[in-house]
Amino acid sequence: MLGYICRRLLYMTPILFGVSVVIFLLLHLVPGDPARLVAGIDATKEDVEIVRTSLGLDRPLPVQYVSWLGNVFRGDLGRSARTHRPVTHELRLTIPATVELTISAIAIAVLIGVAAGIVAAVRRNSAFDYSSMIVALLGVCTPSFWLGLMLMLLFAVKLDLLPTTGRGGWENLVLPAVTLGAGAAAIIARVTRSSMLEVLGTDYIRTAHAKGLSERAVVLRHAVKNALIPVITVIGLEFGYLLAGAVVTETVFAYPGVGRLLVEAIEFRDYPVIQGALLLLALQFALVNLVVDVLYACSDPRISYE
Amino acid sequence: MNSLPKPESHKRAAPATAEVLRAVPAPVRESRSLWSDARVRLMRNPVALAGGGVVILLILVAILAPYIAPYDPLHQDLANSMAGPSMTHLAGTDVHGRDIFSRIIYGTRISLRIGFLGMLLGCVVGVTLGLVSGYYGGRLDTFIMRLLDVQLAFPGLLVAICIIAIIGPGLENVILAVGIFSVPLFARVTRGQVLTLKEQEFILAARMMGAQDGRIMLTHLLPNAVAPILVLCTLRIATAILTAASLSFLGLGAQPPIPEWGAMLSDGRAYLSIAPHVATTPGLAILITVLAFNLLGDGLRDALDPRLKA
Numbered sequence: 001m002l003g004y005i006c007r008r009l010l011y012m013t014p015i016l017f018g019v020s021v022v023i024f025l026l027l028h029l030v031p032g033d034p035a036r037l038v039a040g041i042d043a044t045k046e047d048v049e050i051v052r053t054s055l056g057l058d059r060p061l062p063v064q065y066v067s068w069l070g071n072v073f074r075g076d077l078g079r080s081a082r083t084h085r086p087v088t089h090e091l092r093l094t095i096p097a098t099v100e101l102t103i104s105a106i107a108i109a110v111l112i113g114v115a116a117g118i119v120a121a122v123r124r125n126s127a128f129d130y131s132s133m134i135v136a137l138l139g140v141c142t143p144s145f146w147l148g149l150m151l152m153l154l155f156a157v158k159l160d161l162l163p164t165t166g167r168g169g170w171e172n173l174v175l176p177a178v179t180l181g182a183g184a185a186a187i188i189a190r191v192t193r194s195s196m197l198e199v200l201g202t203d204y205i206r207t208a209h210a211k212g213l214s215e216r217a218v219v220l221r222h223a224v225k226n227a228l229i230p231v232i233t234v235i236g237l238e239f240g241y242l243l244a245g246a247v248v249t250e251t252v253f254a255y256p257g258v259g260r261l262l263v264e265a266i267e268f269r270d271y272p273v274i275q276g277a278l279l280l281l282a283l284q285f286a287l288v289n290l291v292v293d294v295l296y297a298c299s300d301p302r303i304s305y306e
Numbered sequence: 307m308n309s310l311p312k313p314e315s316h317k318r319a320a321p322a323t324a325e326v327l328r329a330v331p332a333p334v335r336e337s338r339s340l341w342s343d344a345r346v347r348l349m350r351n352p353v354a355l356a357g358g359g360v361v362i363l364l365i366l367v368a369i370l371a372p373y374i375a376p377y378d379p380l381h382q383d384l385a386n387s388m389a390g391p392s393m394t395h396l397a398g399t400d401v402h403g404r405d406i407f408s409r410i411i412y413g414t415r416i417s418l419r420i421g422f423l424g425m426l427l428g429c430v431v432g433v434t435l436g437l438v439s440g441y442y443g444g445r446l447d448t449f450i451m452r453l454l455d456v457q458l459a460f461p462g463l464l465v466a467i468c469i470i471a472i473i474g475p476g477l478e479n480v481i482l483a484v485g486i487f488s489v490p491l492f493a494r495v496t497r498g499q500v501l502t503l504k505e506q507e508f509i510l511a512a513r514m515m516g517a518q519d520g521r522i523m524l525t526h527l528l529p530n531a532v533a534p535i536l537v538l539c540t541l542r543i544a545t546a547i548l549t550a551a552s553l554s555f556l557g558l559g560a561q562p563p564i565p566e567w568g569a570m571l572s573d574g575r576a577y578l579s580i581a582p583h584v585a586t587t588p589g590l591a592i593l594i595t596v597l598a599f600n601l602l603g604d605g606l607r608d609a610l611d612p613r614l615k616a
Contacts, residue, residue, distance in 0.1 A: 018456030022468075029472045141597040143548055145555045145568075146589030149575055157579045244461030248552050252575070263556050266471050274471050282460050 001297070008293055012286055019282045020072070024065050026278070027271050037271045040081035072279070078272035082265070087276035090261060095280070097167050098257035101249070102242045104173055105181035109242075110235055113185040114228070117192025121200060121227075122219055132189065139186025144245055148179035148252035165254035172255075180249040184238035191234045195227040229299050236292025240285045340533065340610070347609040354605020360598035368415040377405035379412040379565045388581035398583040400573060402563075406584065409565035410591050416566045417547050417595060420481055424546035425539055427485025432492025433535060437523045439493065440500030451497070454490040462487055466549055470558045477566070480559040484546040495538055499531035533610040540603035544596045551592050567592050 027034045035052035036043065043051070052058055055078070056067055071077070077087035116136070120129040152175060156164040162171050199205065200223055208218045247259030254260070258277050265273035348354055367374065376396075383403035391398045397406035439450040457465060469483040503509060504527065512522050551568030553559035560566035562573070567588040574585030 014452060015455050015459050018452070019459050022456060026468065026472060137600070138593070138597070141544070141548075141593055141600055143551055143555075143568075143571075143589060143592050143596075145552065146571060146585070146592065149571070149578060149585050149589070153578055153582050153585075157582075241461050244463040247463065247467065248556065251556055262467065263558070266467065266558060271471075278460075278464065278468055278471075281464055285461055285464075286459055 001294075004297060005290075005294055008290055012290060016283075016286060019286075020069060020279070021065065023275050023279050023282070024068050026275055028061065030271070034271075037269060038078065038081055041269065043081075077276040077279070080265075080273045081270045082268050082273070087272050090273055091258065091276055091280055094256055094258045094261045097255060098243070098246055098250070098259060100173065101176055101180060101255060101257055102239065102246055104177035105242050105246075105249075106184065106235065106239045107181075108177055109181035109184035109188055109238065112181075113188025114192050114231065116185075116189040117231075118196055118219065118224060118227075120189070120193045121196030122215075124197065129193075133193065136186040136189045139182050140190075142182070144179055144183060145248050145252050147182055148175065148249060151175050151179060152253070167256055176249050176253045176255050179252065180242055180245050183245070184235075184242060187238060188231060188234055192227065192231050195230050196223060199223045199227040229296070232295055232299055233292060236288060236295065239292075240288045243281050243284050243288075344533075344606075344609040348605055351605045351608065353601055354608070357598045357601025357603075357605060360594065361602055364414055364418060364595060364598065367411055368418045371411050371415050375405075375408040375411040377408040379404065379409040380563050381405070388577060388584065390581070391583055397587045398581070400570070400584050401577060401581075404563075406570070406587050409570060410567070410587060413565045413567045413570065413588065413591065414595075416477070416560065416564065417550070417592070420477070420484065420550040421543040421547040421599070423481045424484035424550070425488060425542045427481065428488025428542060428546075429492050429535065429539055431485070432489040433496045433528070435489065436493040436496025436498075437500055437527060440497035441504060441519065441523055441527065447497075450493070454493055457487075457490050462545075463549060463552060466553060467556075467558065470553060475553075475558045475561060477560045477564060480550045480553050483553065484549050487549065488542050488546065491542070492535065492538060495534050496531055499534060500527050503527050503530050534607075537603055537607040537610060540599055540606055544599035544603065547599070548592065548596050 027037060030037060033048070035048045035055070035057045038055060038057075039048045039051040056064055059067075075088055077091070079086055080090055083090065116132045120132045123129055152164050155162045155175060162175055164175075166172055200219075205218060205223055208222050213222075244259075246257055247262060249255065250257040250260040251263055258280060261273065262277040262281075264270075265277060348358075381404060383399065386395075386399050386403040387401055389395055389399045389403075395405050395407065397410060400406055400409070435450050435454070439447045460468065465487040466480075466483040469486055470479060473479045473482065500523075509522060509526055512526050517526075550559055551566070551571070554566045554568030555572045557572065560569045562569065570588040571585050571592075574581070574588070577584055
C-alpha cells in the first residue's frame with residue numbers, strides 16, 4: 001500500500017510541476033509590465049523599479065521560476081499589491097473559512113445524496129424514486145448562485161430564520177453549505193441509486209434474500225457496502241469541485257474564504273494573491289484526488305496496487 | 307403412432323410449405339444504420355424530445371429576439387425602476403427601469419452564443435489533440451496527455467477564472483475561457499475512441515491502400531468516433547452556459563449593460579429584499595436552458611449507446 005501511495009505521489013509530481021509553471025507564468029502572460037502588476041496600479045515609477053529588482057523580474061525567465069519556486073517552498077508567496085501584507089498571511093486568514101464551508105457542504109451532500117440514492121434504489125419506480133431523481137436532475141442544472149439567492153430570500157429575508165451574509169456561528173454556515181452541497185448531493189444521489197440498482201440485481205443479494213434475511217439487513221449489511229465503492233470516487237471528485245464552487249458561494253454570501261479572496265484579487269488585479277490562491281486551491285484539489293485514490297484502493301480489494 | 311405424419315403425406319406437403327415460405331416475407335429485421343437506430347430510439351424518448359423541443363424554442367427565441375422582445379433591452383426608464391411583473395412588463399423591470407422580459411429574450415442570444423462557440427472551440431481543439439494523440443501514440447501521446455492533466459489538476463471553474471485573470475473580463479474572453487476549459491474532455495473522449503478504432507481492420511486496409519495519416523484520421527477515424535463526441539457537445543453547451551453565467555455573476559464575464567443572465571442576476575442580488583423578481587427570472591432562464599441541453603444530451607447518449615443507459 002505504501003508503495004502504491006508513493007507511485008501516486010510520483011505520478012503527481014510532473015502534474016504539480018506543470019501547475020506551478022502555469023501559475024508562475026500567469027504574471028508574465030498578462031499584457032503589461034509584471035513589475036507594475038505586482039507593485040499595484042497606483043505605485044510610483046521608483047516603487048515599480050524596487051519591485052522589479054527585489055523580485056528579480058529583470059532576470060531570465062527560468063532563473064525567475066527557480067527562485068519563485070524556492071520561495072514557494074519556503075512559504076513566501078510575495079506581498080499583496082492591495083494590502084501590502086504577505087500573501088501567506090492573507091491565505092491563513094481565509095483558509096479556515098473555506099475548509100469549514102467545504103467540509104460542511106460535502107457532509108450535507110453525502111448524508112442527503114447517499115440516503116436518497118439508497119431509498120430510491122430500494123423503492124425503485126415508486127413515487128419517492130421518481131420525485132427524488134427529478135429533484136436530483138434539477139439540482140445538477142440549478143446555478144448555485146441562484147439557489148443561494150433563493151435560499152437567502154426564503155430563510156433570511158422572508159422567514160428571518162438565518163443570517164444573510166458573513167461568518168460566525170453555525171447559523172452563518174447553514175445557507176452557504178446547503179447551497180454549495182446541493183449540486184454534489186444531486187450527483188451523489190444519482191450515482192448511489194444506479195450503483196445500488198446494479199448491486200441489488202446480483203446473485204449474492206438473491207442468496208441473502210433466499211437465506212431469509214430481512215430487507216433491512218440485506219440492504220444495509222450486504223448491498224450498501226459494495227454499492228458505495230464507486231460512490232467514494234464521486235464523493236472525492238465532488239469534494240474537489242466544491243473547492244472551485246466555493247468561489248461562487250463565498251461571493252453570494254460574502255463569506256470570507258479563499259474563493260472570495262481570489263475574486264477580489266482579480267477585481268483589483270492583485271496578482272501575487274491570485275497566484276497564491278490558485279496554487280493553494282490546485283494543491284488542495286490534487287491532495288483530495290490522492291486521498292480518493294488511496295481510499296478507493298483500500299475499499300476495493302480487487303484493485304491492484306501494482 | 308397415429309399422430310406421426312406419414313412419409314408420403316410429408317413429401318406432398320413439402321412443396322406447399324415452400325410456396326407459403328416464398329409468399330410470406332421472412333421476419334428478418336430491416337437493417338438500419340447506427341444513426342437510423344439512434345433516431346428511432348431518440349423519437350421514443352419523450353424526456354429527450356421535450357429537451358430537444360425546448361432547445362429548438364430557445365434557438366428560435368435567440369434568432370427572432372428583435373421581433374418578439376416588447377422593449378429595447380437597453381432602454382432605461384428610471385421612473386419605472388424595479389416595477390413588479392405586470393401586463394406592461396411581464397417579468398417586471400430592473401433597477402434602471404429596463405424591461406426584464408426583453409433582456410431575458412436578448413440574453414438567450416448571448417447565452418446560446420457563448421454555449422455554442424465555447425463548445426465549438428473546445429471541440430475543435432480537443433478533438434484535434436485527441437485524434438493526433440491517439441493515432442500517433444508514443445511520446446507525443448504522453449506529452450499531450452500530461453499537458454491536459456495539468457489543466458485537469460485545476461477544478462473546471464478555476465481554469466476559466468485563471469484564464470480570465472490573464473486575459474481580463476469580457477464576453478469574448480468568456481467564450482475563450484469556457485472553450486479552453488472544455489478541451490481536455492473532448493481530447494480524452496476522442497483519444498479513447500481512436501485507440502479502439504485504430505486497431506481495427508478497416509484502418510489497416512486504408513493504410514495498406516496507401517492512405518495518408520491525415521486522410522485516415524479525418525475520413526476513417528473521425529466519422530466512426532463522432533457519436534460520443536456529439537453527446538459531449540450537447541452536454542458541454544450546458545456546462546459552458548452555466549460557467550459563463552457563473553463568471554458574469556462574479557463580475558468576470560459579460561460587463562454592464564449587456565443583458566447576460568448571470569450578470570442580470572448579479573445586478574438583482576442587491577435588491578433581493580425589495581425586488582426579488584429581478585434576480586429570480588434570469589436564474590429560471592439559466593435553469594431551463596441548462597436542463598433542456600442536459601436532457602437532450604442524456605437522450606442522445608442513450609440513443610447512440612443504449613449500453614450506457616442509466
